[in-house]
Amino acid sequence: xxxxxxxxxxxxxxxxxxxGMFGIGGGFLMTPLLIFIGVSPAVAVASVAGHIAAxxxxxxxxxxxxxxxxxxxxxxxxxAGILGTATGVWLFTVLRxxxxxxxxxxxxxxxxxxxxxxxxxxxxxRAIIRAYHGMPAxxxxxxxxTWLHGLPFKVRFKRSKIYVSAIPVWAIGFLIGFIGAIMGIGGGFLxVPMLIYFLRVPTATVIGTSMVLTLVxxxxxxxxxxATNHLVDAVLALILxxxxxxxxxxxARTGQKMRGERLRLLLGLxxxxxxxxxxYELMVQPDDLYSIRYTEGG
Amino acid sequence: MRRIVFVLSMLTIACGxxxxxxxxxxxxxxxxxVAITSNFVGDKLVLFGTxxxxxxxxxxxxxxxxxxxxxxxxxxxxTRRKQRVLxxxxxxxxxxxxxxxxxxxxxxxxPVAQIAxxxxxxxxxxxxxxxxxxxxxxxxxxxTVRDDPFRHAFVQLQSQHGxxxxxxxxxxxxxxxxxxxxxxxxxxxxxxxxxxDVKLFVGGGLVGRTNASLAVTKTGFEQxxxxxxxDNGLLYGFATMLMALFTGWLASVxxxxx
Numbered sequence: 001x002x003x004x005x006x007x008x009x010x011x012x013x014x015x016x017x018x019x020g021m022f023g024i025g026g027g028f029l030m031t032p033l034l035i036f037i038g039v040s041p042a043v044a045v046a047s048v049a050g051h052i053a054a055x056x057x058x059x060x061x062x063x064x065x066x067x068x069x070x071x072x073x074x075x076x077x078x079x080a081g082i083l084g085t086a087t088g089v090w091l092f093t094v095l096r097x098x099x100x101x102x103x104x105x106x107x108x109x110x111x112x113x114x115x116x117x118x119x120x121x122x123x124x125x126r127a128i129i130r131a132y133h134g135m136p137a138x139x140x141x142x143x144x145x146t147w148l149h150g151l152p153f154k155v156r157f158k159r160s161k162i163y164v165s166a167i168p169v170w171a172i173g174f175l176i177g178f179i180g181a182i183m184g185i186g187g188g189f190l191x192v193p194m195l196i197y198f199l200r201v202p203t204a205t206v207i208g209t210s211m212v213l214t215l216v217x218x219x220x221x222x223x224x225x226x227a228t229n230h231l232v233d234a235v236l237a238l239i240l241x242x243x244x245x246x247x248x249x250x251x252a253r254t255g256q257k258m259r260g261e262r263l264r265l266l267l268g269l270x271x272x273x274x275x276x277x278x279x280y281e282l283m284v285q286p287d288d289l290y291s292i293r294y295t296e297g298g
Numbered sequence: 299m300r301r302i303v304f305v306l307s308m309l310t311i312a313c314g315x316x317x318x319x320x321x322x323x324x325x326x327x328x329x330x331x332v333a334i335t336s337n338f339v340g341d342k343l344v345l346f347g348t349x350x351x352x353x354x355x356x357x358x359x360x361x362x363x364x365x366x367x368x369x370x371x372x373x374x375x376x377t378r379r380k381q382r383v384l385x386x387x388x389x390x391x392x393x394x395x396x397x398x399x400x401x402x403x404x405x406x407x408x409p410v411a412q413i414a415x416x417x418x419x420x421x422x423x424x425x426x427x428x429x430x431x432x433x434x435x436x437x438x439x440x441x442t443v444r445d446d447p448f449r450h451a452f453v454q455l456q457s458q459h460g461x462x463x464x465x466x467x468x469x470x471x472x473x474x475x476x477x478x479x480x481x482x483x484x485x486x487x488x489x490x491x492x493x494x495d496v497k498l499f500v501g502g503g504l505v506g507r508t509n510a511s512l513a514v515t516k517t518g519f520e521q522x523x524x525x526x527x528x529d530n531g532l533l534y535g536f537a538t539m540l541m542a543l544f545t546g547w548l549a550s551v552x553x554x555x556x
Contacts, residue, residue: 050538050539050541050542051542053539053542053543053546054541054542054543054545054546054549055546055549056546057542057543057546057547057550058545058546058547058549058550059546059550061546061547061550062550099376099378099389099392100388100389102389103386103388103389107386218542219539219542219543222535222538222539222542223532223535223536223538223539224535225535226527226531226532226534226535226538227531227532227535228531230527230528230531232527232534232535232538233527234523234527234534234537234538234541235523237538237541237542238541238545241541241542241545241546242545245545245546245548245549246549248549249549249553282386282387283385283386283387284387285382285387286380286387288451288455289379289380289381289387289451290377290378290379290380290448290451290452290454290455291377291378291380291389291455292375292376292377292378292452292455292456293375293376293378
């Protein structure tokens with residue numbers, strides 16, 4: 001499929017900039033952008049996985065050097081994450097055979113992005129209002145126990161200084177791996193809040209740990225997509241990677257200068273807008289009601 | 299781009315098991331091997347040919363009509379139809395076209411309907427409407443009526459991509475017995491072997507037939523990547539992953555700030 005190399009490189013830079021600024025993988029922005037410029041959703045999802053693996057590896061090295069990474073927690077999330085990814089890739093193959101893959105990718109984006117976007121906007125607007133009235137920005141503090149802490153199979157994670165049941169850890173890892181394989185997103189923007197609110201992981205180790213998980217799920221998704229669906233476009237992925245890792249470095253510098261709640265509001269608006277764009281795409285009548293898919297010999 | 303390279307060794311001479319008073323057709327393709335490189339934007343080939351009347355015949359040659367059918371490698375494709383369900387557009391119905399040409403061109407010197415009767419055109423599969431496009435319908439595989447909505451949509455979509463075409467002025471007679479036919483290949487032309495079938499008509503009847511072939515191949519890096527992705531999926535996946543890790547590592551080294 002002919003796409004402009006410079007357009008893709010520019011998109012890699014722009015998305016990389018935002019991912020550096022907000023501390024996210026950027027897959028949820030990159031995949032939709034590729035779909036909007038005409039790359040088939042299936043190829044976009046599979047190739048973006050490689051791109052996210054690259055940017056999260058570069059991030060993970062950084063956090064490793066600063067010892068801001070909980071290896072034990074990451075390993076347990078990973079085991080579940082790989083299971084989730086394999087299940088996701090399997091479902092991806094089934095849906096593709098049923099001609100419903102593009103629809104499911106679209107619907108997942110609409111649901112996830114509008115909901116997450118709305119929550120982020122709501123939360124950050126409240127924080128901004130509180131800051132305006134001179135109150136402390138964060139009211140809710142991690143530390144209180146929830147029902148999740150009453151579950152059996154408790155494990156102690158030394159570096160994060162938490163003592164939690166293995167069940168929610170496995171559940172979160174599985175969910176992120178599954179969503180990542182189907183939607184072509186690393187899931188960092190979901191994983192970080194989940195680790196903070198459900199497992200009470202301290203902010204010092206949360207981003208580094210999340211990056212390791214993103215790295216491994218996306219790297220294994222790349223391999224699995226290539227082996228089962230033959231959809232990974234290595235040339236496309238390479239162009240995205242180069243743009244992405246460079247953009248991320250500059251984005252990170254801008255991000256450090258901005259106020260946290262402003263940053264979250266911007267990110268929330270962005271997430272919400274992408275979700276609306278997907279909803280529009282599904283609801284407007286397509287130019288041609290018929291489409292062709294190669295089943296063999298292509 | 300128009301490449302006219304005569305490859306006389308490719309001359310294909312055939313008399314065909316057709317009518318008794320068969321005319322001899324001699325054709326040659328300007329470029330029997332098309333190589334797709336990274337900057338390939340489509341190609342135009344020329345098929346040259348002459349009609350040699352039967353040795354016993356005398357007098358001026360009759361008015362010839364010529365139909366060239368180019369058939370690309372066979373593929374199985376699925377055509378899907380969208381419909382609005384609860385406000386969103388969903389693929390609700392699909393039909394599989396089994397082993398149909400990935401490229402199909404029907405080239406002639408005038409509209410095929412004027413060349414021969416509908417009966418003969420159907421029997422010889424001349425024209426997009428008459429070419430057999432078998433669909434899987436339940437357990438059976440059969441072609442449908444030409445105004446079947448799926449068949450119509452399929453031909454239209456393929457035509458939009460330049461893969462199916464019917465052109466009534468692609469064949470020109472330079473002299474009453476010497477002709478040339480222009481074959482256009484789009485940028486995303488499928489790779490494989492193409493069969494070129496040349497049919498000669500006089501007064502609505504088939505008097506001669508011959509064929510030639512051409513090959514479309516990919517060359518260079520694209521070919522290598524495409525083949526690797528198809529044949530060694532797992533290896534290709536690992537290579538892509540290692541490439542990702544390397545890029546990530548390189549970035550963290552290059553942009554290291556202390």
